[in-house]
Amino acid sequence: MKTAVIYARYSSASQTEQSIEGQLHVCNQYAKANDLIVVDTYIDRATTGTNDNRAAFQQMLKDSETSVWEVVLVYAIDRFGRNSIEVAINKQRLKNNKKVLIFATQRTSENLDGTKNLDGILLENVYIGIAEYYSAELSQKILRGLKESRRKGQFCGGKVPYGYYVKDKKLHIDEEKAKIVRFIYEQYSAGVYVPKIICKLNEKGIFHNGKPFLPNAIYGILRNKRYVGVTEIRNEIYDNIYPQIVPKELFDKIKRKLAKNKLGSRSVKEIYLLRNKVKCGYCGHPISAECGTAKNGDVKRYYKCIGRKKYRNGCKKYSIRKDALENLVLDGVIQAMQDEKTINSLIRGLMQMQEKLNEERTTLKLLEKEKKQTQTALDNIIKAIERGIMSDSTNKRLHELETQIRDLDERIAVEQNKVAFALTEDDIRRYYLTALKQEPQLLINCLVKEITLYDDKMIITYNTPLNEGSDENRGFSFY
Ligand SMILES: [Zn+2]
Known part of the structure; x- marks a missing residue:
């Protein structure tokens, strides 16, 4: 269990x-x-x-x-x-x-x-x-409605940033808090570190929900673009929703400062697309992701051979820049998945799986089983009533069961329809080609089993149940 x-x-x-x-x-x-x-x-x-x-x-x-x-x-x-x-x-x-x-x-x-x-x-x-x-x-309809409201300058939900309050569907500046926002910007701009800013706020008796500000809250405020009065939502720029609290020049200055400050950017989590998937072609150890800081303070991310780095096994594998390797693999996967033969075999497999799934029809079976049980319970109540057992509670139960059956009937109808709406080969093909362009990361996650990396080539092994194939990509130019 x-x-x-x-x-x-x-x-x-x-x-x-x-x-x-x-x-x-x-x-x-x-x-x-x-x-x-x-x-x-x-x-x-x-x-x-x-x-x-x-x-x-x-x-x-x-x-x-x-x-x-x-x-x-x-x-x-x-x-x-x-x-x-x-x-x-x-x-x-x-x-x-x-x-x-x-x-x-x-x-x-x-x-x-x-x-x-x-x-x-x-x-x-x-x-x-x-x-x-x-x-x-x-949700398109809802989005259209939201867009209309936003054009009128209305605040359409979400978290109200520190320094604002909502009244009559619009955001207004909370002057007390806006002063604190500006204070934080000015201090940081003058080179005061965040812990020191928090101390200064504490000394002034300024708290956030009764407690001292947390560093993350301060960074959140320093990064919030909305304070300059402009916001972008779904590719539309709105300058009528958030009244301006911080001058744009000050905000831009802080932005540059933050980019240089390692501590400030630590909360942004970097995703390593190929984590646990890359193996060193020379010594066979995993190649793991890591992050280092260059002399000028810039953060650089790499994939490095663990054999060389941790076990000092004498492996000569160079480390490789994170984005360079990830892009290379993305390109490789996209290319491989665009091969007509691969697409066709994938689609065939998917169609077979769909058929199998429709045959199994788990939800429908569960619902039908439940309906049967409910029907039995209903029959029993009716028998009891026929025998003259009639009370408020039997009555209530009868009503409940009848409602349940109606509800189940509806759900069964929906499930039955699902089979009728099965994906066609074209649907699947279209989906794949779109997903390839829009979300290759996901495909990598699911489809790439292992990458064996050399300094001048890599071998991608795929995870598909259809064809356990692998691809060789030669000739790197980024070392
Ligand atoms: Zn190695």
Whole structure:
């Protein structure tokens, strides 16, 4: 028996949305069928569109660092994140904490015992694509509405930055706090370090929610572009939403200073795309990512052979710049995936998987089973009533069961429709070609198994269940 938590999310942007109760129900059924003990549930109710603060989700991620439960159970992948990058990053976070992510209605890239399910990896890509597509389509209306409001200068939700307050749908400057914002900018500009700024604020008796400012809060303020009065949202520039608190020249000066200050940029987390995937071609040790500071203070990121660096095995492998290697691999993968033969075999495999999945129809079967059980319960109540047992509680129960059956019928209809809306070969092809251009990172994550790196060539081994192939790329020019 393994322990699990359930995460459920409801978004009012979608018309075909599964209710929280429905999601919980399917997850609980899955847990029962797979010997999982559900120890906790995390629920985010009614967050609209792609506006994503998801407090319960964040809490779940946080708890995953310290809790002993082993599995996160989610109704479907689109509950877990709105886009593939987000999904990939958060999944990695769970994985780092040794948690397994399972989707109750879909096959996933990882099995309950933590082994990889390669079919699932590919299918997951397609599901993410579809979830994104629908999310984008359904939230378009909402976005149009938001754009209208923003053009009128209205504040459309989200966190109100320090120094502002909302009144009549618009942001106004909180003069007391705006003074503090300017003080922080001026101090930093004059070369005062952040801990010292915090001391000065404390001495003045200025606190944030009753406590001294945290360094991150100060950096957050120093980095907040909105204080200059201009903001960019979805490729539109608005200068009528945030009244200006900090002069642009001062902000730009701080920006340059921050870029040079290592401490200030530490909170920005760098993603190493190829972590745990690269192997040294000469000595066979892993090539790991690391970060160093050049003499002029610039941060440089590298992939280095561990054999050479840590074990001093005499390996002569040069280290390679992070972005150079990552771009090279991206190019290699994109090129390989654009090969007509590869695309065709991928698509064939995906079509087969889809068929298999539709045959299995897990959700539909679960729903049908539940309907049968509910129907039996309903029949029993009716029999009891026929025998003359009639009370407020039987009446109430009768009503409940009837509502449940209506609800189940609806959900069964939706599931049945899903099969009718199966992806065509064209859909999959289109999705792949788009994903290749827009989110190659995700494909690398899922498709690249290993990269063997030499100084003048690399061999990429792919992870596909269809053709365990590898590619050789020769002739580097960036050493
Ligand atoms: Zn080596």
